[in-house]
Amino acid sequence: MCGIAHAVDVHGGPPTDRVDTARRYLEAFLGGLRTTPPNAKP
Incomplete structure (x- = not known):
């Protein structure tokens, strides 16, 4: 989660x-x- 938050801060626009x-x-x-x-069939 911290990595996603950091990536959004840096590259989020x-x-x-x-x-x-x-x-x-x-x-x-x-x-x-x-x-x-x-998309796999059960």
Whole structure:
């Protein structure tokens, strides 16, 4: 979480875009923790 916050501070763009940037970074991070791909068939 600290790494995402720092990345958003450094590369987040203008303050109005930082929430969207943080959400994109967090989504990418959480997607990497999945045990199965989101499009895998059960």
